[in-house]
Amino acid sequence: MTRISLEDVEHVARLARLDLSAAEKERMRKELDGILSYIDKLRAIDTSGVEPTAHAVPVTNVMRDDTECPSLPQEDMLANAPDRHGELFRVPKIIEE
Amino acid sequence: MSTLASLTAHELAARYRRGEAVPTEAVTEYLARIDALDPQVRAFLTVTREDALRRAAEADARFRSGAPRGPLDGVPIALKDVLCTRGIRSTCGSKILERFVPPYDATVVARLFAAGAILLGKLNMDEFAMGSSTEHSAFFTTHNPWDLARVPGGSSGGAAAAVAADMAALTLGTDTGGSIRQPAAFSGVLGLKPTYGRVSRYGLIAFASSLDQVGPFAKDVEDAALMLQAIAGADPMDSTSIDVPVPDYRAGLAEGIEGLRLGVPAEYFIDGMDPEVERAVRTAIATLEGLGARTEPVSLPHTEYGLAAYYVIAPAEASSNLARYDGVKYGLRAGGARDLIDMYSKTRAAGFGTEVKRRVMLGTYVLSAGYYDAYYGQAQKMRTLVRRDFERAFERVDLIVAPTTPGVAFKMGEKEDPLQMYLNDIFTIPVNLAGLPGVSIPGGFTQTGLPIGLQLIGRAFDEALLLRAAHAYQQVTTWHTRKPPLEPAPR
Numbered sequence: 175m176t177r178i179s180l181e182d183v184e185h186v187a188r189l190a191r192l193d194l195s196a197a198e199k200e201r202m203r204k205e206l207d208g209i210l211s212y213i214d215k216l217r218a219i220d221t222s223g224v225e226p227t228a229h230a231v232p233v234t235n236v237m238r239d240d241t242e243c244p245s246l247p248q249e250d251m252l253a254n255a256p257d258r259h260g261e262l263f264r265v266p267k268i269i270e271e
Numbered sequence: 272m273s274t275l276a277s278l279t280a281h282e283l284a285a286r287y288r289r290g291e292a293v294p295t296e297a298v299t300e301y302l303a304r305i306d307a308l309d310p311q312v313r314a315f316l317t318v319t320r321e322d323a324l325r326r327a328a329e330a331d332a333r334f335r336s337g338a339p340r341g342p343l344d345g346v347p348i349a350l351k352d353v354l355c356t357r358g359i360r361s362t363c364g365s366k367i368l369e370r371f372v373p374p375y376d377a378t379v380v381a382r383l384f385a386a387g388a389i390l391l392g393k394l395n396m397d398e399f400a401m402g403s404s405t406e407h408s409a410f411f412t413t414h415n416p417w418d419l420a421r422v423p424g425g426s427s428g429g430a431a432a433a434v435a436a437d438m439a440a441l442t443l444g445t446d447t448g449g450s451i452r453q454p455a456a457f458s459g460v461l462g463l464k465p466t467y468g469r470v471s472r473y474g475l476i477a478f479a480s481s482l483d484q485v486g487p488f489a490k491d492v493e494d495a496a497l498m499l500q501a502i503a504g505a506d507p508m509d510s511t512s513i514d515v516p517v518p519d520y521r522a523g524l525a526e527g528i529e530g531l532r533l534g535v536p537a538e539y540f541i542d543g544m545d546p547e548v549e550r551a552v553r554t555a556i557a558t559l560e561g562l563g564a565r566t567e568p569v570s571l572p573h574t575e576y577g578l579a580a581y582y583v584i585a586p587a588e589a590s591s592n593l594a595r596y597d598g599v600k601y602g603l604r605a606g607g608a609r610d611l612i613d614m615y616s617k618t619r620a621a622g623f624g625t626e627v628k629r630r631v632m633l634g635t636y637v638l639s640a641g642y643y644d645a646y647y648g649q650a651q652k653m654r655t656l657v658r659r660d661f662e663r664a665f666e667r668v669d670l671i672v673a674p675t676t677p678g679v680a681f682k683m684g685e686k687e688d689p690l691q692m693y694l695n696d697i698f699t700i701p702v703n704l705a706g707l708p709g710v711s712i713p714g715g716f717t718q719t720g721l722p723i724g725l726q727l728i729g730r731a732f733d734e735a736l737l738l739r740a741a742h743a744y745q746q747v748t749t750w751h752t753r754k755p756p757l758e759p760a761p762r
Contacts (some may be wrong), residue, residue, distance in 0.1 A: 183632070190590060190635040191597070191612070192628055193620035202632055205689055209633060212690055213579045216649045219656070226651030227658055229481050229511075230467045230706020231731070236510035250374035254601035263599050268611045 178207045275300045277754070280346045280440040280494040287334055287345050294330035294345030297440075298323050298389055301347045305391065305438050307759035312436050313413050314429040316352050317360055318392040323347070326389045333387070342497050344387030349439040351430045352393040353400055354485070355474040356380055359390075363476045364398040364408040364426075367596050367603045367622030377474025378509065379443060379485050379502040386501045391439055394429030398624045399593065400450055400478045402426050403695045404686070407626040412683060416755035417459060417721055421680040424454030427488070431458035434488045436757055441498050442488045447479050448581050449675075449699025451486050452711035456675035456724020459713050459753065461489045461741070463499065466731045467706035468513035470499075471506030479588035480511075482581075482703045491751055492712070492742040496520035499734060515732050523735055524742040529563035531740065534668035538574035539698050544677035551715030551723040552674045555744065559672065562743050569664040569671065573656045577701040580657065582693060583637050583650035584704070589627075590634030596622060629689060658705040665730050670740055674698055675711040675724030698726065708734045712741050713750035722750075 183203045187194050194202065248261060257264040275283060275297040286292040302320055309315050330345035339345070355361050355373035362368045376384065384390075397407035405413040405428035413428045415421040416436040423432040427444025431454035434442050444451045446464035455462025463486045470485045477483065487498035500521070505514040535556060540549055560566055598604035598618035605621040608614035623631065637646035664671060676695055686692045702709040707728055714725025725744070729737040745751050 178636075182636075186632055186636045186639060189639060190631050191594075191615040191619055192623070192631065193613075193616035194628070198628070202629065205629060206633060206636065208688075208690055209582060209693075210636075213582055213637075213646065213650075216576060216579045216583070216653055217645065219573075219576060219653065221649060221652035221656070224652040224655050226648060227654040227704075228651060230658065230704070231511070231513060233468070233511065233513065238507065246374050251600075253374065254371055256598055256602070256604035265599055266608050266611050266614045 177210050178203050276304050276437045278440070279490045280497060281342065283346060283440060284342050284344070287339065293334060294389060295324065295327040297345065298327040298347050298391070301391055301438065308436055308438060308757055311414060311419055311757070311760055312416055312432050312438070313411050314394055314433040314436065314438060315349070315392045316362060316395050316410060316429070319359055319390050322359070323389050323391050330387055330389065340385075340387040343383065343501055346388050346440050347391050348383060348388045349391045349394050349430070349433050349442045350380065351396050351427050351442070351444045353396060353445050353476045354380055354443060355476065356390070356393065359393065361393065361476070362410070364396040364410065365622065365624070365627070366409045369409070369603065371601055373474070375474060378471035378506045380474065382502050388501070394427070394433055394442060396429055397426035398627050399476070399589070400426040400445055400447055401589070401626050401630055403449070403453055403692055404681070404683075405429065406683065407624060409624050415458060415680045416757055418680065421682050421721070422457065424457030424680060426450040427462075428454045430488050431455050431460055431462065434458070434460045434490060435755055437754070440490070441494055443485055443498070443502070444488055445475060445483055445485050446703065447482045448585060448703050449696040451488065452675050452699050452709055452724065452726060453695060455488060455711040457680035457722065459722030459750070459755070461492065461495050461710065461712050461751065463487050463495050463710045463734070463737070464702065464708060465499065465503065465734055466708045468511055469515070469708070469732060469734065470502050471509040471512045473506055473508035477592040479585040480592060481588060482585060492738050492745055493521060493524065495710070496524060496738050518735050520735055520738055523739050526739055527562065528559065528740050528743045531564040531670065532668040533559060533564045533566045534569035534664050534671045535566050536569050536571045536574070536664070536671060536673055538571050539673035541677065544674070545679060547717045548674050548676070548678060548723050552725055555714040555725045556672055558747060559740070559744060562747065564740070566672070567668065569668055571660040571664060571701065573653065573660050574697070574701055576653050577657050577704055578693060578697050580650040580653035581700045581704060582633070583646050584654065586630040586634030587638050587647055588634070590631045590638065593627070593631055626689070654704045657701050661701070661705045661707060669736060671728040673726045673728065675726040679717055679721040679723060702728055707731055708737055710737050710741055712744065713753070715750055716753070
């Protein structure tokens with residue numbers, strides 16, 4: 175049974191912000207189909223009444239005092255930027271003129 | 272060919288303390304060994320030669336003045352390239368981070384530097400820790416020191432191979448679904464995955480945040496205890512690190528395992544596994560019984576569903592974590608984009624390798640509208656069932672003993688189908704899902720001389736007992752003292 179169509183692959187690639195070539199899309203379709211067929215064995219198990227586990231250690235809302243502490247220097251944080259303008263990260267145009 | 276580099280870290284430290292050697296000698300020897308052997312093994316992505324020699328000279332001075340910092344002072348180490356090192360390139364095995372130079376040290380790195388450890392370099396890995404062989408590294412594949420035609424395991428393959436080949440005394444890797452234990456098994460060294468929350472993840476480049484954990488590769492149990500001691504404990508920079516007291520891991524090592532209850536899970540001895548692996552593990556279990564441990568069968572009935580649950584949960588978390596690689600703040604940016612969205616898509620297409628793309632796609636799919644409950648919700652419920660399996664078993668036994676992997680190191684290029692590659696991790700993944708500690712130690716060799724891994728699994732935060740049992744085993748076996756047959760390539 176085919177679970178994944180080429181349209182599915184294109185939709186998910188758009189969501190994931192991945193520009194895939196035609197060959198990659200076809201390969202991805204086949205491979206995801208195979209992996210999802212395997213994963214489908216999960217559906218065979220009755221899990222009604224079972225609580226989901228998001229995290230192995232049940233810790234939530236770890237609080238700390240709101241105190242001032244040093245942060246990394248701005249220049250260090252900009253040093254890896256592929257493109258910058260002074261103190262800013264520069265990106266391609268977002269809004270059409 | 273070497274002397275200091277063949278020692279364990281604790282033996283080396285003892286020589287320093289007795290004044291029989293200084294750190295610069297050991298570092299010089301290790302660097303020479305890397306020069307001679309790494310062209311064949313290819314464990315290192317970056318060798319930090321000048322830094323290492325500078326730190327070694329400082330350590331020499333501390334020993335000369337009679338004020339060393341502790342048992343790791345002057346010990347040459349190396350790190351999987353998933354850990355951030357300030358001022359030293361940290362690629363995560365990816366083109367997208369090929370030129371990334373972190374502005375800070377991971378907490379584990381800062382702790383090791385504070386302990387006086389000397390960094391030799393950064394180690395190869397599958398891209399973003401996604402893989403079981405290092406074949407998914409964007410740069411090159413690491414070779415297994417026991418057979419250069421085979422993989423060292425992965426994703427921490429460089430970290431395992433470096434210890435196996437005596438190119439570092441100790442290394443750190445990370446384990447999300449077996450990425451420390453599986454390469455340890457394939458490369459014939461010890462690999463320890465601590466309890467989730469035992470070690471800080473701050474500065475560990477995230478793959479699957481609810482599963483990732485940092486841990487050591489070592490030549491013996493005492494060395495692993497030293498390394499864990501240095502890195503364990505809560506960290507205010509990682510709110511998932513847990514504030515549970517850190518015991519003295521070396522103190523209890525010699526207490527033995529008389530009367531210890533060991534569980535042997537039927538589900539970890541499956542049809543199709545390598546008969547030599549099964550035989551070695553059964554023999555190891557008999558050895559542990561000979562040391563006074565009692566064994567009994569236990570059942571972990573949801574084991575076979577662990578892999579399926581993992582391949583929903585880990586890609587889902589990865590698809591979210593890897594959203595940050597957008598070509599804006601750091602990393603690669605692709606040119607020729609029409610607009611911002613196009614720049615994101617082209618950058619990620621150019622910067623990610625095939626396996627990373629596959630997992631990002633899989634993760635995005637299982638989280639997308641209409642599929643969330645069927646896949647992600649169901650996988651999280653399965654995670655609960657896997658965790659309960661272990662809880663029930665640990666009502667009756669103190670430790671679980673099992674093979675680390677169903678087979679031994681495979682040949683490069685042998686597993687082209689992604690699912691076949693994933694099946695390698697069938698015995699290691701449930702431990703990550705449950706957040707438990709696990710260790711792989713050398714438990715034998717095949718007829719052809721390939722290492723076999725013995726896995727011990729413990730209760731949460733009971734690394735001390737894991738290490739004690741592993742130490743007892745290493746007192747009566749010599750597998751961990753064998754060295755791979757490596758010679759420098761002829762010029």
